Amino acid sequence: MEATAIxxxxxxxxxxxxxxxTVPAAxxxxxxxxxxxxxxxxxxxxxxxxxxxxxxxxxxxxVIQPASEVVEMHxxxxxALKNKKDSSMRIAVNLVKEGRAQACVSAGNTxxxxxxxxxxxxxxxxxxxxxxxTTLPTLKGRTxxxxxxxxxxxxxxxxxxxxxxxxVLVSSVEKLDRPSVGLLNVGEEEIxxxxxxxxxxxxxxxxxxxxxxxxxxxxxxKGTADIVVCDGFVGNVALKTSEGLAHMLATFLRQEYGRSLxxxxxxxxxxxxxxxxxxxxxxxxxxGASLLGLKGIVIKSHGSADVYSFKFALDRxxxxxxxxxxNELGKRMAGAF
Amino acid sequence: MEATAIxxxxxxxxxxxxxxxTVPAAxxxxxxxxxxxxxxxxxxxxxxxxxxxxxxxxxxxxVIQPASEVVEMHxxxxxALKNKKDSSMRIAVNLVKEGRAQACVSAGNTxxxxxxxxxxxxxxxxxxxxxxxTTLPTLKGRTxxxxxxxxxxxxxxxxxxxxxxxxVLVSSVEKLDRPSVGLLNVGEEEIxxxxxxxxxxxxxxxxxxxxxxxxxxxxxxKGTADIVVCDGFVGNVALKTSEGLAHMLATFLRQEYGRSLxxxxxxxxxxxxxxxxxxxxxxxxxxGASLLGLKGIVIKSHGSADVYSFKFALDRxxxxxxxxxxNELGKRMAGAF
Numbered sequence: 001m002e003a004t005a006i007x008x009x010x011x012x013x014x015x016x017x018x019x020x021x022t023v024p025a026a027x028x029x030x031x032x033x034x035x036x037x038x039x040x041x042x043x044x045x046x047x048x049x050x051x052x053x054x055x056x057x058x059x060x061x062x063v064i065q066p067a068s069e070v071v072e073m074h075x076x077x078x079x080a081l082k083n084k085k086d087s088s089m090r091i092a093v094n095l096v097k098e099g100r101a102q103a104c105v106s107a108g109n110t111x112x113x114x115x116x117x118x119x120x121x122x123x124x125x126x127x128x129x130x131x132x133x134t135t136l137p138t139l140k141g142r143t144x145x146x147x148x149x150x151x152x153x154x155x156x157x158x159x160x161x162x163x164x165x166x167x168v169l170v171s172s173v174e175k176l177d178r179p180s181v182g183l184l185n186v187g188e189e190e191i192x193x194x195x196x197x198x199x200x201x202x203x204x205x206x207x208x209x210x211x212x213x214x215x216x217x218x219x220x221x222k223g224t225a226d227i228v229v230c231d232g233f234v235g236n237v238a239l240k241t242s243e244g245l246a247h248m249l250a251t252f253l254r255q256e257y258g259r260s261l262x263x264x265x266x267x268x269x270x271x272x273x274x275x276x277x278x279x280x281x282x283x284x285x286x287x288g289a290s291l292l293g294l295k296g297i298v299i300k301s302h303g304s305a306d307v308y309s310f311k312f313a314l315d316r317x318x319x320x321x322x323x324x325x326x327n328e329l330g331k332r333m334a335g336a337f
Numbered sequence: 338m339e340a341t342a343i344x345x346x347x348x349x350x351x352x353x354x355x356x357x358x359t360v361p362a363a364x365x366x367x368x369x370x371x372x373x374x375x376x377x378x379x380x381x382x383x384x385x386x387x388x389x390x391x392x393x394x395x396x397x398x399x400v401i402q403p404a405s406e407v408v409e410m411h412x413x414x415x416x417a418l419k420n421k422k423d424s425s426m427r428i429a430v431n432l433v434k435e436g437r438a439q440a441c442v443s444a445g446n447t448x449x450x451x452x453x454x455x456x457x458x459x460x461x462x463x464x465x466x467x468x469x470x471t472t473l474p475t476l477k478g479r480t481x482x483x484x485x486x487x488x489x490x491x492x493x494x495x496x497x498x499x500x501x502x503x504x505v506l507v508s509s510v511e512k513l514d515r516p517s518v519g520l521l522n523v524g525e526e527e528i529x530x531x532x533x534x535x536x537x538x539x540x541x542x543x544x545x546x547x548x549x550x551x552x553x554x555x556x557x558x559k560g561t562a563d564i565v566v567c568d569g570f571v572g573n574v575a576l577k578t579s580e581g582l583a584h585m586l587a588t589f590l591r592q593e594y595g596r597s598l599x600x601x602x603x604x605x606x607x608x609x610x611x612x613x614x615x616x617x618x619x620x621x622x623x624x625g626a627s628l629l630g631l632k633g634i635v636i637k638s639h640g641s642a643d644v645y646s647f648k649f650a651l652d653r654x655x656x657x658x659x660x661x662x663x664n665e666l667g668k669r670m671a672g673a674f
Binding site for chain 2: 092095111137138139149152153154183186192193194195197216217218219221222230232234236237239240241242243244245246247248251252253255257259265266267269270272273274276277280281314
């Protein structure tokens with residue numbers, strides 16, 4: 001595919017760190033992607049100060065769009081939607097709606113981003129709810145998983161829609177012809193699972209998707225399926241549990257290497273190995289979850305993202321915008337109903 | 338508490354390995370616990386051959402109880418219950434019912450063990466469904482989590498019952514006065530979660546338990562709560578996902594240490610550290626999940642358990658039988674209803 005000019009709107013105020021992370025990440029992103037542009041949305045002073053401190057400024061590829069408000073992490077989504085119409089988040093989403101940007105990225109309040117995106121961009125016809133899709137490292141490469149927390153009560157039909165959206169995204173972005181879809185369950189046998197999952201399995205079998213059946217929790221990191229489908233409650237618990245386990249294991253390993261002079265020496269000698277390992281499973285490289293089902297590309301970054309991590313969320317926005325995924329999803333849903 | 342004589346009935350035929358694992362594990366268990374006895378249930382020839390090869394035989398503390406059948410891993414639970422009345426699993430559970438053993442342990446078919454135990458032992462009054470509770474390592478020590486897969490569709494009332502059972506078990510076994518109970522959810526705020534979990538939260542607040550509110554997936558391994566309550570679907574996914582992640586991380590670490598002569602040397606120097614680390618998170622040391630809610634102690638071992646691992650399941654049976662947990666649960670439920 002030819003590289004077309006893509007503009008990414010960035011909510012520079014969102015997340016734990018705001019412009020001091022989002023602005024340098026944007027500069028790095030521009031450096032790495034010659035055909036991409038950005039619109040930095042937020043407080044003019046703060047953004048300009050960050051740019052100046054890095055000896056950068058507005059260019060044809062770097063436009064500043066002022067915003068006077070910020071959606072805070074504790075703002076209820078409905079209130080953010082109703083009252084903060086000049087927030088950096090809202091304006092970033094508006095830019096996508098207006099066609100001035102092909103994607104937007106925010107590290108802000110997930111619920112507010114969801115509510116604003118849904119209100120401004122609207123849903124793709126045939127999709128009832130947006131879902132959050134994320135990528136995870138696996139033994140084989142990477143896998144996509146959804147929903148990661150947008151929908152805690154799901155019907156079988158919702159799970160089917162997640163599978164369709166995930167398939168379109170993965171086939172567009174990864175250039176995979178018929179990506180495999182696994183339904184997260186408590187056993188591989190068809191009789192297993194709760195009522196919703198059993199019904200979803202029936203729907204998936206008749207969907208025309210490359211449905212490989214039930215997968216279990218341990219299949220996620222094995223990379224058994226290209227796409228793992230589950231409700232947002234289960235997806236969120238699985239993801240957070242994984243984060244907790246990784247943290248505990250890292251802590252234990254550090255403790256064991258820190259026990260004595262001898263173990264510290266062993267740690268020093270192992271440093272290149274441990275760094276290579278850490279880089280390989282660095283969750284920052286998987287930052288950037290997509291809010292799927294909207295008529296526009298909206299990427300949610302972790303709130304605590306650093307510059308390195310936020311840049312990956314920008315990469316993801318570019319990747320999805322380039323892939324033509326939205327068109328494909330529209331076509332698929334038009335054919336499906 | 339005074340050490341009282343406890344007898345553990347062992348389904349020697351269950352699991353992937355049968356007597357070659359269960360029998361030596363039983364011998365090691367007897368060696369370590371002078372006041373404990375075992376009844377080995379299964380094919381007479383197979384058990385005697387294993388004992389002989391280890392220069393052991395029947396003693397007052399080691400009794401063999403013949404059984405002519407084996408519940409296979411693929412047997413449907415209802416069929417195992419109906420047709421395999423002389424199976425090693427069934428007889429081991431019968432021994433608990435008859436009072437000849439204070440607990441039984443099986444590495445066999447979970448569904449069949451559940452069905453047989455429920456039929457033979459019956460439920461504690463006031464408990465509608467058995468739940469599977471397991472221990473997990475945490476940053477602080479260990480935590481208990483239930484349900485791990487027995488109940489995939491749960492009501493709020495079931496979750497409350499799980500919390501009560503978990504509290505009684507943990508206070509009895511760990512000698513904790515008021516163990517803390519966390520409800521697994523997708524956010525700490527009360528407004529979060531699906532409908533069942535929101536209602537369960539209300540019930541838990543009025544339960545008199547030491548309910549600390551919602552916990553998230555990453556709280557499990559942090560050790561935020563002594564007991565983490567969830568439905569069996571979520572619990573199973575969380576556990577299996579953790580197993581998958583641990584396996585992937587171990588594989589990646591091994592690959593990184595195997596890259597070159599230099600990294601292999603670093604690995605050799607780090608061996609004591611890595612072994613200490615592995616031992617600390619060795620899932621075999623957490624083997625032995627309890628089927629809670631029955632009028633008898635039934636412990637499920639991993640099917641793939643080795644001798645080292647199966648011995649921990651036997652230890653768990655002894656620990657629970659000694660703790661007086663069943664009496665406490667009966668009292669608690671009699672008072673609660």
